[in-house]
Amino acid sequence: MSEKLDRRKKYTRMILKETLIELLYKKSISSITVKELCEQADINRSTFYTHYQDHYDLLNKIEDELANDLSSYLQRYNFSEQEESVKMTQKLVEYVQENQKIFNTLLNHNADPAFEKRMSDIARQFLMSNWEKVNHTNSAQSSYLSTFTISGAIHVIKEWLENDQKEPPSELAELIYRLSTGALYTQEK
Amino acid sequence: MSEKLDRRKKYTRMILKETLIELLYKKSISSITVKELCEQADINRSTFYTHYQDHYDLLNKIEDELANDLSSYLQRYNFSEQEESVKMTQKLVEYVQENQKIFNTLLNHNADPAFEKRMSDIARQFLMSNWEKVNHTNSAQSSYLSTFTISGAIHVIKEWLENDQKEPPSELAELIYRLSTGALYTQEK
DNA sequence: GACACAGTGTTGGATATTCAACAAACAGTA
DNA sequence: TACTGTTTGTTGAATATCCAACACTGTGTC
Numbered sequence A, B: 001m002s003e004k005l006d007r008r009k010k011y012t013r014m015i016l017k018e019t020l021i022e023l024l025y026k027k028s029i030s031s032i033t034v035k036e037l038c039e040q041a042d043i044n045r046s047t048f049y050t051h052y053q054d055h056y057d058l059l060n061k062i063e064d065e066l067a068n069d070l071s072s073y074l075q076r077y078n079f080s081e082q083e084e085s086v087k088m089t090q091k092l093v094e095y096v097q098e099n100q101k102i103f104n105t106l107l108n109h110n111a112d113p114a115f116e117k118r119m120s121d122i123a124r125q126f127l128m129s130n131w132e133k134v135n136h137t138n139s140a141q142s143s144y145l146s147t148f149t150i151s152g153a154i155h156v157i158k159e160w161l162e163n164d165q166k167e168p169p170s171e172l173a174e175l176i177y178r179l180s181t182g183a184l185y186t187q188e189k
Numbered sequence C: 001g002a003c004a005c006a007g008t009g010t011t012g013g014a015t016a017t018t019c020a021a022c023a024a025a026c027a028g029t030a
Numbered sequence D: 001t002a003c004t005g006t007t008t009g010t011t012g013a014a015t016a017t018c019c020a021a022c023a024c025t026g027t028g029t030c
Helices: A007-026 A034-041 A045-051 A055-075 A085-098 A100-107 A113-135 A139-162 A169-180 B007-026 B034-041 B045-051 B055-075 B085-098 B100-107 B113-135 B139-162 B169-180
Strands: none
Touching: A007 A034, A007 A045, A007 A055, A007 A100, A034 A045, A055 A085, A055 A100, A055 A113, A085 A100, A085 A113, A085 A139, A085 A169, A100 A113, A100 A139, A113 A139, A139 A169, B007 B034, B007 B045, B007 B055, B007 B100, B034 B045, B055 B085, B055 B100, B055 B113, B085 B100, B085 B113, B085 B139, B085 B169, B100 B113, B100 B139, B113 B139, B139 B169
């Protein structure tokens, strides 16, 4: 399945990804040149082309990888009980925090709108079943509800990232849960 | 003169040096194996042997390099005026601070006694002339004085390193100067 | 002593990266 | 338009690194 990588390939790809994220923090993808990327990564330009088509290709692969990692990370915590949807959200937030730099750049700085949608889709896929149980809605309504809730949650997480993650993940997850159940709107305790 | 290094050689040597310093922070040089060094640096062991005889050789080269760098660094600030010996000391301390990790390791953790002596010799070479001027002593006495002063200063700097450099370099340099002139001992202001 | 076990230093062939050079595309400008 | 400078994508040959295998040494243990 996955081609086996010796140390050199691993290092080359790792440093190129890392460097592109750093550049994306300051500039948009279209204003970045392959030349400057390679110079900053201290990798020969011709080496770059043996791995990627161009820097857009590299960005795509970074996003793919992140999406897959997040997906398989969430799969490991498939809580079945009711009540556990908060913990699921917390796991999601923890993962985002562990990769704060990359999420913050891809979601806030020079954001790729398509990436935000992919994240939403993945999160929805893993959280929907739980939300359905918790909220006892039929599947038609439930779809709208999860869309509404997840996109709201994503934006809360984006804001939290930009503000240097002042709250711990558990607290943020609890907050999002209360937002999703309308607890804050109706002022229920 | 200096052999030209392509990116690969540069990277290999850099990461090996960095990793050895990290290991030395925890273990003595004799208890470190080439195998573990290479595993932590993610460099093939056979590659190590194309650059260095063994890990003692690597340590020697790290020390050589540091000594040469320090030496040429100090050469750039050859203050001629009296009074300027404090600034010379400050430059020394600033250099140590910029390389705190490596100096702290080599001087405090698993110290190599020979290295401490080399540092002393280099510092003496650059500071002695100034001290002579300042203290108006003849050359025989001056030699003893500088030996006494420099070794005292080195140990003050070691202690300062271990205590996370609470004072700024300028203040430490001033303190060392006062120590060297006996100002603190005689309680002069 | 015999044995297992871990680290050493070396080798040869496979592979990845480097470097320098090239033609081509492009943008800005005199 | 022609000129200038920059980036692009590609190539071939040189070089460095990787990897797996090897024989060897030392160390501890039964």
